[in-house]
Amino acid sequence: MSKYMLIMRGTDQSNAAMMADIEHLMAATREFIGDMVKAGVLLAAEGLDDASRSVVVDFGGEVPVVTDGPYGETKELFGGYFLLDVASKEEAVEWARRVPAAPGSKIEVRRVAGEDELPQDREQVAAEGVGSRGAGRV
Template sequence: MRYMMIMQAPETMSVGEVDGPPPAEVFEAMNRYNTALVEAGVLLAAEGLGPSAEGFELTNDGESPTVTDGPFAEARELVAGFWILDVATRGEAEQWARRCPIGPGVRLEVRRIHDMNDLEGIAPPEVLDAEAALRSRVAERAAQYEQSGS
């Protein structure tokens, strides 16, 4: 089963924002945690995200999409980063989440990622076939990306 751990933190806690970068100990603790995930063979992906000032939101009011540049003043917490884990059970996902070195004011939301077989019997077979073909193309693109190093 795949799970996504979504780190939510106040905007003021973004790396390099307001008070400068976090102390070296924060980076070291996160590196130890990520290393443990890799050594356990459960980490599929993990990334930190830039501050909302560098991003945008797209909303749809029913007529046409609207793009709003960041920062997003109305948000108290923003997604600061994520991990995608491949574990055997929900309990194992919870164990890894409990080990994550998040600090005060940070929230970690953990959600299961649906697999293709979760859609069997719900989505039409032709949609499932098309989705499987798309996922294959995405996997090929990811492999190319990894080989090119960019």
């Protein structure tokens, strides 16, 4: 089995379409999540807050600079994700095709690298709890 992340990407137009039909879309999403749970493939699923309430930490200079909101040039923003444990990329794509999404939305399908693929010293990685045993915890 391999982990894949289905990343929801929307535009201002697709997000507006989603909000216009939010009740139907949320009901369809609840059903979709139920289907993934029944199939035993869903590891996590979460939506992200509005990008206007985010901050960006830019490492383009010597000192990181923090600014409010998303990058000004962004045409698509991540809106949330589903994390799946499936047999293949093809299976992940089949689940992605079933995501209830507003017209104009996109779903990016990306494999999650395994712990054995990390470039660091394996003993250090294990000692620090990185990978499936605690990656991303701050």
